[in-house]
Amino acid sequence: MATAAHRAARTHTDTDGPAGDTALTTAYQVAFDAAVAADERIEPRDWMPDAYRSTLVRQIAQHAHSEIIGMQPEANWITRAPSLRRKAILMAKVQDEAGHGLYLYSAAETLGTGRDELLDKLHSGRQKYSSIFNYPTLTWADVGAIGWLVDGAAITNQVPLCRCSYGPYARAMVRICKEESFHQRQGYELLLALSRGTPEQHEMAQDAVNRWWWPSLMMFGPPDDESQHSTQSMAWKIKRHSNDELRQRFVDICVPQAESLGLTLPDPELRWNEERGHHDFGPIDWAEFRQVLKGNGPCNEQRIDQRRRAHEEGAWVREAAAAYAAKHTTEADSEAGAERA
Amino acid sequence: MTNTDWPLWEVFVRSRRGLSHTHAGSLHAPDAELALRNARDLYTRRGEGVSLWVVPSAAITASSPDEKDPFFEPAADKPYRHPTFYEIPEGVQHL
Numbered sequence: 001m002a003t004a005a006h007r008a009a010r011t012h013t014d015t016d017g018p019a020g021d022t023a024l025t026t027a028y029q030v031a032f033d034a035a036v037a038a039d040e041r042i043e044p045r046d047w048m049p050d051a052y053r054s055t056l057v058r059q060i061a062q063h064a065h066s067e068i069i070g071m072q073p074e075a076n077w078i079t080r081a082p083s084l085r086r087k088a089i090l091m092a093k094v095q096d097e098a099g100h101g102l103y104l105y106s107a108a109e110t111l112g113t114g115r116d117e118l119l120d121k122l123h124s125g126r127q128k129y130s131s132i133f134n135y136p137t138l139t140w141a142d143v144g145a146i147g148w149l150v151d152g153a154a155i156t157n158q159v160p161l162c163r164c165s166y167g168p169y170a171r172a173m174v175r176i177c178k179e180e181s182f183h184q185r186q187g188y189e190l191l192l193a194l195s196r197g198t199p200e201q202h203e204m205a206q207d208a209v210n211r212w213w214w215p216s217l218m219m220f221g222p223p224d225d226e227s228q229h230s231t232q233s234m235a236w237k238i239k240r241h242s243n244d245e246l247r248q249r250f251v252d253i254c255v256p257q258a259e260s261l262g263l264t265l266p267d268p269e270l271r272w273n274e275e276r277g278h279h280d281f282g283p284i285d286w287a288e289f290r291q292v293l294k295g296n297g298p299c300n301e302q303r304i305d306q307r308r309r310a311h312e313e314g315a316w317v318r319e320a321a322a323a324y325a326a327k328h329t330t331e332a333d334s335e336a337g338a339e340r341a
Numbered sequence: 342m343t344n345t346d347w348p349l350w351e352v353f354v355r356s357r358r359g360l361s362h363t364h365a366g367s368l369h370a371p372d373a374e375l376a377l378r379n380a381r382d383l384y385t386r387r388g389e390g391v392s393l394w395v396v397p398s399a400a401i402t403a404s405s406p407d408e409k410d411p412f413f414e415p416a417a418d419k420p421y422r423h424p425t426f427y428e429i430p431e432g433v434q435h436l
Contacts, residue, residue, distance in 0.1 A: 325372035
């Protein structure tokens with residue numbers, strides 16, 4: 001019900017400004033805080049603090065953008081997939097990513113921000129997407145490494161989001177997480193096939209893991225003491241676990257999986273810490289992370305250019321469909337008119 | 342004419358025969374026919390449905406969350422509408 005929700009949301013924001021009824025706003029705030037504290041979900045037409053709304057729009061938009069930009073590095077390999085089986089799988093996966101983007105744009109729309117506005121912001125660089133997609137896919141093994149590591153990291157991040165306090169976002173995440181599981185498993189299977197293949201294939205798989213491991217760890221965002229939005233997002237129950245907590249969980253999951261693959265993770269400091277009950281790992285190169293975030297990654301320009309081009313080149317399809325719809329609505333109206341006459 | 346002109350549709354999916362259609366999400370489409378096709382591609386990629394409804398979002402009238410309490414209150418003080426309200430002697434069967 002995004003349209004109705006949209007209107008209701010706007011009305012709320014308009015009337016709850018400084019000129020609005022302060023006592024009423026306080027009562028709304030109390031009800032909102034109580035709902036969040038009781039682990040209830042906030043739904044589109046409920047009152048919510050402006051900052052909660054804008055935080056969600058920013059996060060959901062960035063998430064949606066990541067899904068559709070994420071189609072590019074993998075689509076790069078569709079025409080060169082080594083078998084029809086792998087090609088069909090990869091096409092299905094890339095199609096899923098488009099679907100995930102749409103679920104998330106819909107969730108953002110329930111907060112009163114249209115999809116066009118969000119796409120404009122992506123195209124003009126005012127909103128970001130996950131910086132992992134600014135790395136190139138150099139070999140076929142990268143498709144496997146993305147499935148295993150990038151989608152694996154995404155799942156670790158996203159499973160707790162299924163319990164996010166904002167209902168439409170949580171529901172979109174449930175759907176997405178179900179589908180991500182196929183993405184991760186196909187990647188793992190692909191890497192396993194290469195790892196057990198010829199020495200050259202094994203080497204290719206190892207090289208892909210070497211290149212994707214550290215950027216995947218960066219996907220969890222900056223360390224907790226530097227993460228600017230974390231505390232508030234956790235208080236609002238948008239976020240359930242800290243960046244470092246999720247990163248640690250991911251490392252612990254990956255170590256035995258890498259062993260089963262017969263591949264190593266490129267970190268000489270990676271070892272089990274009996275006392276902590278977790279794996280210790282080496283320092284992350286945050287300078288690289290910030291550079292990629294600032295737009296200086298290997299593929300930043302290419303990704304946005306391609307996204308803009310796809311949008312512009314698809315304009316005629318959108319226009320034709322709208323013209324067709326308009327024509328048929330007019331015909332149906334005049335037929336209805338003729339019947340009445 | 343751009344995307345802005347494409348209205349929003351709510352999608353309802355019947356997961357199998359015998360069950361009712363359930364709200365799955367929303368999407369944009371220029372007309373009902375394309376809304377159905379988009380809904381198929383977006384919400385039933387893994388056989389999640391045997392039937393789809395698409396409804397223009399603008400056609401839905403919703404109750405207001407602010408009036409939720411007074412709106413639904415009349416049902417709250419009528420426990421006699423539930424079977425557990427009634428005391429039946431022990432041993433009485435099929436009741």
